[in-house]
Amino acid sequence: MKFTSTEQYIATDELSMAVNAAITLQRPLLIKGEPGTGKTLLAEQVANSLGKRLIQWNIKSTTKAQQGLYEYDAVSRLRDSQLGDDKVHDISNYIVKGKLWEAFESDEQVVLLIDEIDKADIEFPNDLLQELDKMEFYVYETQKLVKAKQRPIVIITSNNEKELPDAFLRRCFFHYISFPDHDTLKQIVDVHYPEISKELVQDALELFFDVRKVPGLKKKPSTSELIDWLKLLLADEIPDDILRTHDTRKAIPPLHGALVKNEQDVELLERLAFMNRRQQR
Secondary structure (H helix, E strand, O other): OOOOOOOOOOOOHHHHHHHHHHHHHOOOEEEEEOOOOOHHHHHHHHHHHHOOOEEEEEOOOOOOHHHHHEEEOHHHHHHHHHOOOHHHHOHHHHEEEOHHHHHHOOOOOOEEEEEOHHHOOOOHHHHOHHHHHHOEEEEOOOOEEEEOOOOOEEEEEEOOOOOOOHHHHHOOEEEEEOOOOHHHHHHHHHHHOOOOOHHHHHHHHHHHHHHHOOOOOOOOOOHHHHHHHHHHHHHOOOOHHHHHOOOOOOOOOOOHHHOOOOHHHHHHHHHHHHHHHHHOO
16 A cells, blocks of 8 residues: 555655655655644654554653663662562563554554654664664663564654764655645645635735745744634634735734744834835835
């Protein structure tokens, strides 16, 4: 079974080819792109469309690679020994399995999502090289080798906050999700709001792309923010003609808080609008 667009997710031909190529090569798929372009959602839709369980490992700045394999809970063992609990004699009672172990021991092939790998320490990717390559790791406390029963489909996302090591990149199939063009965004909107007015979508998209083109924006609005903005426009019943006659040179967009997410960008849009109003007097 090949991955293609689903009822909930519009995938370009290039993205579908990248997913299927990574599955064929049995290599992790490294997905980069602007925040809000659907990288995490991609893993969910791959799992759903292929009928596989999704195991999600959300990476934070404090996450260590070892946590994905297992952790030894020495504190609990010490406490139980003080209480005279018999289970202290079996160290395996204090081994906490991580997401990779969970994926490796599954009888059925799963989709393993390692989400936002670039948030972690720079050594994090290197610490997983062998585990993701050979699909096995050793538990020193129990002297046990854990080997994948079924090689999982591994999808790794990155927002490009840090450069990833070359040795790690060499083991991955890479795809960058480019920001969708006008027609692709229309398809994405149709998936979320199939009954929405075509005129509203057309006018909203033109205004949305105008905002993205403003030079000097610290954070350009993303696909997910467009979806939120349209939801607000529908909820507040904003008339189509307000968007159609709106001039970004004179004022910032209605309900702009869904699109612009920091005060510097709001001030930039307000300053540009003020300057344009003065020039037109």
